[in-house]
Amino acid sequence: MIDHAHDLDCVREATERLLTAVAELDNASLAEPSRLPGWTRGHVLAHLSRNADALVNVLEGRPMYASAAARDGDIEEGAARSLDVQLSDLRESAARFQELGAAPADWARTVELRNGVTDSAARVPFRRWAEVDLHHVDLGIGYELEDLPAEFTEREIDFLTQRFARHKDVPSTGLTSGSGRAWTTGGGAPGGPVEVEGTAPDLLGWLAGRRDGSRLTVRGGDLPQLPPL
Template identity: 75%
Template sequence: MTDHAHDLASVQEATERLLSAVAELDNASVARPSRLPGWTVGHVLAHLARNADALTNVLDGRPMYVSAEARDADIERDAPRPLDVQTADLRACDARFRALGAEPADWTRTVELRNGVTDSASQVPFRRWAEVELHHVDLGIGYELEDLPQEFTEREIDFLADRFLAHPDVPATRITDGTRAWHTGREAAEAEVTVTGQPADLLGWLAGRRDGSALTVKDGSLPALPPL
């Protein structure tokens, strides 16, 4: 069973780690390209703040975003802000999210995210943890997939493998780091493809952060994964 309190604490640790790293930047860095196509460092920071608000909405039973257009417009509006404004906003949004998460609630209830996706409320803190960790990497300021906490890496591989499970466009695939194994893709008696690699490289491929060139593929070619 998911321990939402543990994940909320992990969100705080990851956010503080990110804010400490960002504090070493200067205002000019806000306009620097991030690793996400078309987004600057400021876009990533703005997205992280607005995502905290959005997941607060989810826990409070409100729509995650007013609309996709409003989500995008908010990020564009906030992206050029000075660094101190960005970090203060992110810190405040994170505090609101965690404060609501600390209140007594039915964590087994079903909540709705974007595009009609539903999940258990208990999974929302982990979803936020993933946003903070992966977007810290996306900033391109020295934090790499290899630096992610081991627990997070394993759980995010679990999450993403489950996300593509039974997907008709992904062949039945066995994923392994040599110790643990996951399955994803179409249902089949046996895996059509086996993908082996280091945990960071497996996560990078599943999350669309790496091209998979560091992975070893047996019995086929590396599956092309749908966008997240």
């Protein structure tokens, strides 16, 4: 069972880690490339702020973004802002999300995200946690997949393997971590079963498109090419 209150606490902790790390940067470093193609660190930070507001929209029953073009425009417009403005926006948008999350609500209700995707309201805090912690890694400022909380890593692997389950482009695939945890995914494409083994951070990196999977051990075929998130 999803504990949204626990996840909200984890979002708060992840946000504080992010704010503390970003506060050590300077304006010049925000203009440098992030690990996401085509985005500077400033783009990543602007996205994180607008994502917090977008998830407030979701929880309040409004469209997540006015449009795809509006989403992209807001990120582009916010990318070049100075460090102090970025930090203020991150803090304030995060506070709005936390304030709404603390209010009484029907957390069992279904909400709509982008592109017609639906989910339970209770899972929204975990979705925000993923945004904050994975994009912290994407900044390329010393926070790596190995630094993620173990709980988050295993739960995000759970989430992503469910997302790719029965996907038409992914053959049946079994994953095993060094700790002995096992998952299955794919199954909608011919071939397999493919067995993939590695550390939990490396498995997450491959599933989330943050690593190429070269450090994974693969048996029964080639490492599947996963669709973009």
